[in-house]
Amino acid sequence: MELRMIRYILFLVMIMCTPVSFAFSAETNLPIDQFGRIPILHEGRVKPMDSFARLEILKFSKKETPTGLPPLVWLANALFDPVRAVEDRIFLIENPTTRHELGLEERQKPLYSYIELVPGLEKTAPKIANFMNIPPKDLGRSEKDLLNIHENALEFTYILRSFSSVLPLNIQVSPEWRQKAGLGTTDPITFVSLHKMNRDVETAVKAIIKKKGKDPERYSAAEQDLVTLGWQLKTIGDAGKNNILLRVIPTIDADGYASPWELINDGKGSPLSEQELKKWIRLSNAWQQQDAGEWERVLETIVQNNGKISLEVLYNQIAPFRVAIFIFALSLCFSVAHFVAPQIYLYRLSFIALLLGILVQFVGLAIRVEVMARPPVGTLYESILFVGLIAPIVSLLVEYRLKNGTGIISGAISGVLLGILGFSLIGEGDNMKVLGAVLNTRFWLTTHVLCITIGYGWCLLTSVLAHLLLLQKAFGRSIVETQNSLIRTMTTHSLVSLFFTTVGTILGGIWADQSWGRFWGWDPKENGALLIVLWLIWLIHGKIAGQISHLFWICGMAFLSVVVAIAWVGVNLLGVGLHSYGFIEGVFWGLGGFSAAEALLIGTMLYRIMQSEGGHFAR
Amino acid sequence: MPAVQNSPIESVPEFEFIDINGQKHHIRDYKGKVMLIHFWATWCAPCVVEFPKIIHLASDRPEIVVIALSSDISDEKILRFLEKNPERSSRFIVARDVKREITEGLFQTFKLPETFVISPSGLIVKKMVGDIDWDSKEIDNLLSSLKK
Incomplete structure (x- = not known):
């Protein structure tokens, strides 16, 4: 049995580790790092x-x-x-x-x-x-x-075309115009080197057109060359307009960096940028000739020691959230194995893996906080990462109380599912974007947003616990030692969830009052937050007052995952309201599928329980 | 009002030039004074509008030296233009950047007019793009702060 289990574990580790990629290729001889x-x-x-x-x-x-x-x-x-x-x-x-x-x-x-x-x-x-x-x-x-x-x-x-202003062009220039541009016979022809005579070329071309019309066949060979040169300069110049993507040239203005074309088009050049551009030309030559020595020498002069830049590169290379998913998945596998065939080493391995997953998730978020200099909850994706830390941490509290693996398995499930959800909503990549004016306030990000996302995390963990309880009852396996202790834990966690979501919603109203001049505007996002609060209040009061059965209460808590998903992700699909920074597209079917699957799963388990126990559990 | 940009510390590069009267100058000659290196051309409309204002500034502020480097293709055009603005201080030096090597090569100036403000210690403290209101409070404060 143990040998089989060890093989199973080794197999799991192999599967988990295979997709983790720290891709660095040697397609070039140059050190690219x-x-x-x-x-x-x-x-x-x-x-x-x-x-x-x-x-x-x-x-x-x-x-x-x-x-x-x-x-x-x-x-x-x-x-x-x-x-x-x-x-x-x-x-x-x-x-x-x-x-x-x-x-x-x-x-x-x-x-x-x-x-x-x-x-x-x-x-x-x-x-x-x-x-x-x-x-x-x-x-x-x-x-x-x-x-x-x-x-x-x-x-x-x-x-x-980032460097098309300074890299050599494959165009013909007559000796006369070379001389006018101050170029020797072997000097490379660049847009910048010709730019200084651009006006003269334009004047000369206009004179030719005025004299001979627009039909090139009436021009002499020299005139044709000149008109062609004028057209080429205009085409290259036009193509460079609006090219502000590659802002790598340090400037003396407040923006700090400019693209090579901005130096020409927006007056951002200076003696400093001239020096920097020369470095890039050298870098380009070194790349084309695959000259490793020159490549490294130039890079040494461009790259400065910057802690945040190095940290972000490290973050990109280790991809902490991807690693965390695999570790959480590993913890889940050990947990499942532990419930199937209880062994103390499986319990310990699952616990260690969960702790490790939490640590990696925490490190990833800490790096983001340092790089962005703000709390890590400014976007929907970031809030998922944060909830992906909170839910497993809360699971540790559950485990501390129950000490039977329930907390570990619920934390591992939350970590894996939230990690996958995060990657499915990452869109065009983890760009750590700068927030809009309304969001870019550290105080409210650290109060309202953290509070409400902690509430989401707690809700989800409570929902996972409810699923586990239903699963146990439906399939008759003793996953937890006592149902009562799990129900008591769930009760506590539902109250904590209510506390955080309520306080978070009220703080959001105060923020809205300060930013938009009203406390409450029935905005979809606000309604979503209120929906969770009302759902919890209804279930908790229903249970306390004896108006709903235990089984119904557990099913309601299990369905909390759907309520949270609608409030958290679903309302963003509507594309209306003032929370425009959270708008997303394309997850309608995913969300619909999740809600339907949850309804089906909970419904099936409820049906099985009622069939097998005749409503005994409900009482 | 065009953008007035704050700049980090950057030294003005060394260069020499021959003014419109044929006299040779080196940038070092003006160390210890507030310098305005002004890039312009007679064919550039905003430059033509701005030119009298900058002449006036140089006359009003004895601590300033203006080096006005033109991108024109001939001296004649500059001289004809200067005839319309005859009353210039001796601290207003006009020169033609013959191959635009200082303008485009050294200072990466492609849009005219542009002006670099240089401190007495030779540091570039500001770059200004476009037609500047040289009588503004902002400019007055800046130039006063640079006075030794």
Whole structure:
């Protein structure tokens, strides 16, 4: 029996560990790690290039390694070798209608390169112009997908053209204009080097058109070359307009960093930025020539020692929440094994794994707090991470009281389910975004939001306990030593849940009064919070007053998971109200499926209990 | 009012230039004074609007030296333009940046007009983009704070 159990445990450990990936590839000879530590101003905060690379590739392909290359290698290729990068298959197009509209061939993995997309993008551009005039909520799924692929392709071109102002161009310039630009015969031709004579070129082109008209066939060879040069400069300059994605050049202005094109278009250049741009040109040359020595030398001058940047890179590499899910899953497996065949070492292993999972989850959240300099509950995703810590911690209190593994298994279930929920709602990646003005207040984030999310966590743990109790009764297995002690624990936890959700809701009203000028506005999010409070009050009072049976009370507590899911996630689907920062899409069927599955599960267990005990338990 | 940007500490790079009268200058010559390195051109409309105001500022504030580097393609255009603004202080130096190496190369200035404010110790304390209201309280406070 023990040998079988050990084999089972080893098998579990192997399964759990396989998907944990700390991907670092050797597709390039250059050490890429330091490149990931370059600071970049993106989405309102300075972050490491490593985070930027991961977010961008996730946005395009919903995967960090669609080409098999680590995100940083992909990004370096796109920045420094754009001609090759346009052939990387990075755009995921799942919708067959969108693929058809873009004229793309069907393939097993619907990943396409930028080059493959271009004809379809050109063909569908007029449609996109029309979509821009339609409110997003009125667009259909295929229309949204088409718009999304256009936006992603545009963003990719911003990356490709980030350094097109300073990298050598493959264009012809006559010796006369080379001289005017102060370029020697071997000097590389760049947009910036030609920019200084841009006005002269424009004047000369206008003079040619005025004299000979717009038909190029009437021009001399030299005039044709000049007109072509003018057109090329204009095209490159136009393409650089609005290119503010890669803000990596330190500036002397208040923003701190600018993209290479912002130096030209928005007057953000200075002697400092000139020096920094030169470093990037050297970096680009080193990448193209795969010169490791030069690459490292340049990076040493760009990368500065910054604790937060290093911490965020570490966070990206260890992916603590992914690791935590696996550890919680391991704890769950040991717990299940312990209930099937009770062994003290299984109990201890499950307990240690739960503690380890909590520790990893805590470390992940602590890093986020340090990096973002605010409480880790500003977005729906973050609140799930936080509840994913609270529920397992609460489970330790349950275990402290019951000492029979019930707390451990409920904590492990909460950790796994909340972890999976978090990953399913991560959307375009864990961008640790800067919060909107209404949310960006530390006081209210640490009071209202923490309070209400602690309440969610407590509710979910109470719901898991209720499930375990129903499961035990329905299938006649003694999971807990005494039902009464579990019921007493649940009663305590339901009261604590009520306390936190009520206080959190009231604090939310005070915050709303301060921010929006009213305490209560029947906003969907407010109604959701009230729904949990009313649900708990109804069940607790019903039980105390003897108006509802124990069995009904337990079923109600089990169904609390659905009530919390609707209040927490569901109301965000409505897309109305002042809590616009929490709006999400695309989880309707997931939420519906969860609610239906819970109703079915609880209903089935209730039916079995009533069949087997004839309502005895209810009394 | 265009953006007035705060800057961290950054030293002004060394460079030399020949003014519109053919006299050679080095940036070092003006160390110890508040310097305004002003990038402009006669073909740039906001520059033309701003130019008299900056001439007036230099006349009013003896602690200031203005180096006005033009991106024009010929001296004649500058001289013709200056004829319309004859009353300039000797601390208002006009020069043509012949190949725009100082303007675009050294100072990464692509939008005109732009002005860098340099402290007496040679640090860039502000960069201003566009036509600035040189009579504003903000500018007065800034320049007064830089006075030794």
